[in-house]
Amino acid sequence: MILEEMYRAGTRTPNASQIQQITAHLSFYGKIEGKNVFYWFQNHKARDRQKLRRKIYKQLQQQQLFHHHQLNHHFLHSESTSAASPTLHQQLACYTNSTPAHININIPQAGVEEASSQLINYTWKIDQLQERLEMEKTMMRMYGRDNWMMMVDVGPPPSPYCSSSTGTTGRPLKTLELFPITATNLKEECTATSSKHLQNSNPTN
Amino acid sequence: MILEEMYRAGTRTPNASQIQQITAHLSFYGKIEGKNVFYWFQNHKARDRQKLRRKIYKQLQQQQLFHHHQLNHHFLHSESTSAASPTLHQQLACYTNSTPAHININIPQAGVEEASSQLINYTWKIDQLQERLEMEKTMMRMYGRDNWMMMVDVGPPPSPYCSSSTGTTGRPLKTLELFPITATNLKEECTATSSKHLQNSNPTN
DNA sequence: GCAAATTAATGATTTATTCAAG
DNA sequence: CTTGAATAAATCATTAATTTGC
Numbered sequence: 001m002i003l004e005e006m007y008r009a010g011t012r013t014p015n016a017s018q019i020q021q022i023t024a025h026l027s028f029y030g031k032i033e034g035k036n037v038f039y040w041f042q043n044h045k046a047r048d049r050q051k052l053r054r055k056i057y058k059q060l061q062q063q064q065l066f067h068h069h070q071l072n073h074h075f076l077h078s079e080s081t082s083a084a085s086p087t088l089h090q091q092l093a094c095y096t097n098s099t100p101a102h103i104n105i106n107i108p109q110a111g112v113e114e115a116s117s118q119l120i121n122y123t124w125k126i127d128q129l130q131e132r133l134e135m136e137k138t139m140m141r142m143y144g145r146d147n148w149m150m151m152v153d154v155g156p157p158p159s160p161y162c163s164s165s166t167g168t169t170g171r172p173l174k175t176l177e178l179f180p181i182t183a184t185n186l187k188e189e190c191t192a193t194s195s196k197h198l199q200n201s202n203p204t205n
Numbered sequence: 206m207i208l209e210e211m212y213r214a215g216t217r218t219p220n221a222s223q224i225q226q227i228t229a230h231l232s233f234y235g236k237i238e239g240k241n242v243f244y245w246f247q248n249h250k251a252r253d254r255q256k257l258r259r260k261i262y263k264q265l266q267q268q269q270l271f272h273h274h275q276l277n278h279h280f281l282h283s284e285s286t287s288a289a290s291p292t293l294h295q296q297l298a299c300y301t302n303s304t305p306a307h308i309n310i311n312i313p314q315a316g317v318e319e320a321s322s323q324l325i326n327y328t329w330k331i332d333q334l335q336e337r338l339e340m341e342k343t344m345m346r347m348y349g350r351d352n353w354m355m356m357v358d359v360g361p362p363p364s365p366y367c368s369s370s371t372g373t374t375g376r377p378l379k380t381l382e383l384f385p386i387t388a389t390n391l392k393e394e395c396t397a398t399s400s401k402h403l404q405n406s407n408p409t410n
Numbered sequence: 411g412c413a414a415a416t417t418a419a420t421g422a423t424t425t426a427t428t429c430a431a432g
Numbered sequence: 433c434t435t436g437a438a439t440a441a442a443t444c445a446t447t448a449a450t451t452t453g454c
Binding site: 049 | 438439440441442
Binding site for chain 3: 035036039040042043044047
């Protein structure tokens with residue numbers, strides 16, 4: 001109960017001293033070690049995230065079903081969806097504790113709901129025909145990566161299903177850099193062994 | 206998934222145009238640059254190679270154990286094993302851009318272990334890790350990652366359920382210094398702290 | 411009811427991924 | 433190209449809960 005309470009209060013990945021403290025508190029009730037606390041938080045966070053993933057996945061399925069039947073427009077902008085899951089991104093955000101800055105993305109005022117929905121629609125229209133289990137596993141894997149989660153398009157979606165099979169360049173993709181642009185990065189870029197391959201791929205850096 | 210598929214299909218070191226192409230393909234799902242693809246292949250190849258190295262090393266160990274225990278008895282089993290994975294040096298070939306003939310080591314029926322040894326020595330020299338790999342495997346990550354290792358209780362607990370109802374501070378929480386340095390220390394620690402689980406789980410590994 | 415079988419939950423461990431630095 | 437560190441994901445192993453055939 002105590003750990004649950006702490007988790008609910010926001011503790012996700014306690015550091016050494018925090019773990020020590022928690023362990024000291026809990027040791028009043030019985031033998032316990034720091035690693036137990038550490039594992040507990042690891043597992044709890046992971047399984048909480050897993051639950052959320054499944055939830056999102058189900059939502060996705062629902063939405064895709066909906067879209068499949070009603071190919072209308074602007075469903076994503078309906079207030080119901082936004083209000084129904086307004087904390088989608090916040091729910092995700094709580095899992096990243098003190099992560100590097102490049103993950104703590106503040107999606108501008110465009111709205112996280114649209115972003116998430118779009119993410120879903122863009123990323124996962126691909127396979128909904130696969131077998132359920134395989135699908136779920138794949139989903140898990142893709143969802144698990146917060147990085148991918150955040151590499152989301154921002155901006156008003158012209159249409160949920162962008163059918164432009166041209167693919168590469170058409171979209172206004174406003175996202176954050178995957179790599180922080182730093183001097184080291186530049187240097188590494190230039191000193192890479194196969195840097196010649198990269199010259200035309202990334203001229204900006 | 207796409208990159209994995211390409212890797213599985215044989216792509217190891219894509220050139221600039223390939224990278225461009227892949228990047229264009231992947232950019233449909235989010236922002237990505239050529240260097241990401243480049244780095245991905247670099248790392249994936251390296252770590253795949255590493256995995257193979259360890260696998261071979263383990264196989265070697267196993268077979269040596271096998272030979273040590275069952276000399277000249279049903280050696281065909283070993284051969285079947287080698288036949289079960291006859292692509293040992295085919296697996297190697299994929300790492301080299303050009304596969305010259307000197308890799309075509311004739312695996313003699315005499316023994317797979319020699320072949321493996323040769324393989325190891327010929328192709329990569331295994332980074333002089335051969336004697337350290339065992340230790341590395343067993344406790345490679347234990348040293349670096351065990352934040353909780355330094356806060357584990359020391360000494361036999363006087364009573365599992367200490368009746369000190371005075372509060373939290375009544376119990377002196379002895380902690381270790383940073384890292385217990387020797388393997389024996391670590392082993393003792395592990396077997397002492399989490400008693401039965403480790404012992405039971407050991408033979409599986 | 412009820413014991414065997416199956417499934418869910420959970421602690422612990424291992425493996426994989428990512429970034430940073432050398 | 434390598435390695436270290438952080439940590440997420442996957443997996444293992446055991447316990448508990450639940451279902452099922454009788």
